[in-house]
Amino acid sequence: MAVSSRITIRDVSRATGVSVSTVSNALNAPERVNAETRRKVVEAADRLGYRPNRAARALPKGRTFTIGYCIPAGRDGFFLDTFLHQVTERASDADMDILLFTAHRGQTEVDTFREIIRRGAVDGFVVSGTTHDDERVRLLLDTKVPFVTFGRTDLGASHSWVDVDGRAGTRATVAHLVEQGHRRIGLIGWPEGSISGDDRVTGFLEGLDTAGIGHDPSLLVRAENDLAAGREAASHLLDADLPPSAIVTVQDVLAVGVIAELNRRGIRAGADLAVTGFDDSPPAIFSAPPITSVRQPIEEIGRTIVEFLVHDLEVGDGIPRSELVEPELVVRESSQGR
Amino acid sequence: MAVSSRITIRDVSRATGVSVSTVSNALNAPERVNAETRRKVVEAADRLGYRPNRAARALPKGRTFTIGYCIPAGRDGFFLDTFLHQVTERASDADMDILLFTAHRGQTEVDTFREIIRRGAVDGFVVSGTTHDDERVRLLLDTKVPFVTFGRTDLGASHSWVDVDGRAGTRATVAHLVEQGHRRIGLIGWPEGSISGDDRVTGFLEGLDTAGIGHDPSLLVRAENDLAAGREAASHLLDADLPPSAIVTVQDVLAVGVIAELNRRGIRAGADLAVTGFDDSPPAIFSAPPITSVRQPIEEIGRTIVEFLVHDLEVGDGIPRSELVEPELVVRESSQGR
């Protein structure tokens, strides 16, 4: 009873005295129908507020006009908000909807993808948080379901992706620090194996090279991505015989950890020792002092991803496209002061 | 071509030698079918990986098994992430999907709601960021589409909602400050007119009452919800003849603004003057010092909202249900120290 009898194509047909198929044609393939008839139909459809039922349309079309997106398990509020906003808006521009899902109870994420595919619930996927050899990507390639990833994978050549050039990010960070007069720069990276993590480390080393600074292995430590680990890593660096005057980290939370350790030791971040982060997330923005960080242009990423996917769905050539977007260094107090 | 011929009910029918309708019955209404037949069907369906096509199912069922959610325009990353996670997970438990949308280009949000309804794209909505006299709520009531709001409205009696007891939150904050020995407590609220904002102010006044502290109108100032406004409001309070020893704010960002102003004046937040926020968002967590704040149990809210909505969709009694959930005061450095 809840459903207040919706307006169907039949209502428009009745209102105009023209057959259902003509209404459909008038709205979808205007060239096949007489101008006057078309006018009448469009007018009536407008007046009645007719919109084709999505489900009914999906059936004969063989398309759902829906894009699937799985909320990543590791929460990253900051990223998700902006990203989803952008993705949803762009999808809407292409008259597509976004279907949101999470790994279903007791299933792995890839199982959930499989479910969604079997249900024929979407036309394609946006996949974020990719790993080296991503199961989801393999599944999607196998089943030939269109998708675009945010982040590269080992199978990058055979699918569309958009990613941030993390190398360029840390390279720029190092250049900035060198400009501030730093020569002895430490790095806190993630354990080896993650694409973006390794990329950021590479950019760091390249930055040193460019500046003509030799690379001291004792200044490179690795830590899990949390505050405590950052703190510990910082402690390690600071206890070295020749401690660095600047510490680069591959993620803001690590930088916050570093600052915590500096505070404990009475060292002032910014004034006494430079610290930088990556991602330009709330921890960097709201930290005291605010942390110099590398901003990922999430708007551009979201836009491009949807553009790639929609293009593929519409044109259907299946030719992989990819784009590496340039991040931007946001300089704040934590790296200035001497 | 992309579509690798999906498995339909017909395939299961062929595989078992039983009619299509029997397959459907075996899967949906097990009691109408012989145990042995059912076993055969279930086995085959399982083996083939059959899942009913969503769109096809929606048609005769008159239900889409989808819940609509409009991403609020005012971005609030922290909230959105946790909330969406919860909502999506719970929806998935009820075998429902989430359809995400934003106000479409050049349309108001309520127009977009209307569109979604006309398309018959969802069974119901989750509505967040409600206002006093919410247009969306009116539309949904008019069209008799089921929905649950996160936040109260003036029409609260006629629809289901879940909200946080903001009054209880600021009341607890004041109690905490009084316990710390504060007697002269200032408040930075939002301009009058927002439900949750006014609620928080009320709680503040109630808190004073409970403690037997008189209410000095000069200690209550109002500001827009941004850092600069918080700073300015703090300045106003501090310049008073008899400045407060503690400042309560109705949102974390305002508290960050207060701390900025304190820093400028060489006053130490926590040690010299207590500051509190609301929402327990990243600004509070990553501020220095970390800010005492009122945490909204977003998980519980998300869970309850979906529960209410699904219940309504399933049972269809349309009886409004509501719940006011208790927030939790998270005490941090910014309110301790003397």
Place this chain on the structure above:
DNA sequence: CTCTCCTGTAGAAACGTTTTAGGAAAAACG
């Protein structure tokens, strides 16, 4: 003036389900 082609429309089939209405066989009843 007839034949062909084109234009514009309508009817019917199809998409993959669910559901309703029957119907045949088996079981229960008298």
Place this chain on the structure above:
DNA sequence: CGTTTTTCCTAAAACGTTTCTACAGGAGAG
């Protein structure tokens, strides 16, 4: 043993679209 009920299954209709095929009538060609 005949009648009624029950059990189990199937065929067909329906959901709201799109699309394919067919057909009528008018225009143009010969």
